[in-house]
Amino acid sequence: MPRNDQVTRQWHLLQRLGVARNGLTLAELVEAIPADLTRHPRTVRRDLAALEASHFPLLIERVDGEVRWRLLDGFKNIPALRLSPTELMALAFSRRLLSPLQGTLIQTSLNSALTKISAAIPAGATEYLQRLDQWFSVGLGPHKNYRHHRETIDILSQAIAHRHTVQMRYFSAGRNATTRREVDPYRLRYVDGGLYLIAYCHWRKDVRMFAVERIKALTPTDHPYQMPLHFDLEAYVEDALVVMRGERITVELKFDKGTAAWVKDRTWHPSQQVTPLKTGQLLMTLQVADTRELLGWILSFGSGVQVLKPERLQQAVKDEATKLLAQ
Known part of the structure; x- marks a missing residue:
């Protein structure tokens, strides 16, 4: 039995127990x-025992001759947590960090929680909270807005939870065409200001990544699917600089002194290795996918970076720079 099955069952059990006043x-x-x-009763009993062993406060009662399970009221009323005034205000202030996730179930739940936290702050303290803007602000950078994609995200979330195939009309920016797809949705992934669906595409017969905002229509089905046991989601995306996947190559870059000063303090990719030079320059090595994404990232440093390896990437950068000059 896949471990995900057990986790999914226990998640559904907690959801039902969390809203059942008289137990189930x-x-x-x-x-x-x-x-x-x-759905065998013996399996559900094991799940309940596992939840209790994980310190979820389950209570077993006999009511009118029936055994019922419920969550202790103290667990449901979790806002009794002791938070300092500054902790409460910091959490309330962090609401704007959720803006890129607007339209998702995560943002809705977190926003609801933060609303309750804000209500716990004394009226006089809200003025101080507003003054925080004078010394701390949040710059979210470029990101997509999913306010108008709530239904799509809801359907995908349910399909992932129940492991059901979905049918969709998808616009491919690379081919400038809309096609009909049937896919097995594995996971929603938020990266670099965008939300993406990782799914097995029955048409391409391969796992692909789809931009959620390019899904033009989505229909759930009752067709179950099983994620292959050998498939590793994290391994699937590890070569991408951001989201694009391709052939993995070893890239060696040299940054000049001025550019190195701010490049060295960031993690651009988990595989990166940096070596400061006595001249103030910086050498960087990465194992990443060879994509347009990589090319654009290198060009974003302008003349502050030099491609040492591989030669084909050197040539690609030169060709792109030539095209820019021609324009």
Whole structure:
């Protein structure tokens, strides 16, 4: 049995228990499990025992001759946490950090939680909270807005949770065309200001990454799928500089003194290795996918960077610079 099945079942059990005032019988808990997962009462009993072993405060009661499970009220009323005034205000102030995730279930839940936190702040302290803007501000940088994609994100979230295939009409920017796809949604991934769907495409017969805002229409199905046991989601994206995948190459760059001063303090990719030179210059080595994304990133440093390896990347940078001059 895949471990994800157990986690998914327990998630659904906690969701139902969290809203059940009088607790639930074993039969009702079994019904809370999606039909594509194991729904045997013995399995659900093991899940309940595992949750209790993980310190979730489950209470077992006998009501009218029936055994019922429920969560202790103290666990539901978690806002009794002791937070200092500055901690409360810092959390309330962080609301704007969630702007790029607007339209997602995560943003909705976090925004709801922060609203409750804000309500706990005394009226007089809100003026101080507003003054925080005078010494601390948040620059989100370029990002996409998902306010108008809430339904798409909701459908994808449900399909991922239940592991059901979806049908979609998708606009491919590279080919400037809209096609119909049937995909098995594996995970939503937020990176560099954008939200992407990692899914197995039945048309391409391969795992692909789809930009959520380019999904023009989406229809859920009742067709279950199983993620291959050998598939590693983190390994799938590890070569991408941001989101584009391609052939992995070893890149060696040399930054001049002025550019090195601010390049060295950032992690541009997990594989990077940097070597400061006595001249103030900086050598950097990366293992990344050979894509237009990589080319654009190198060009963003202008004359402050030199490509040492590989030769084909050197030539690609020269060709692109020549085109820029021609324009």
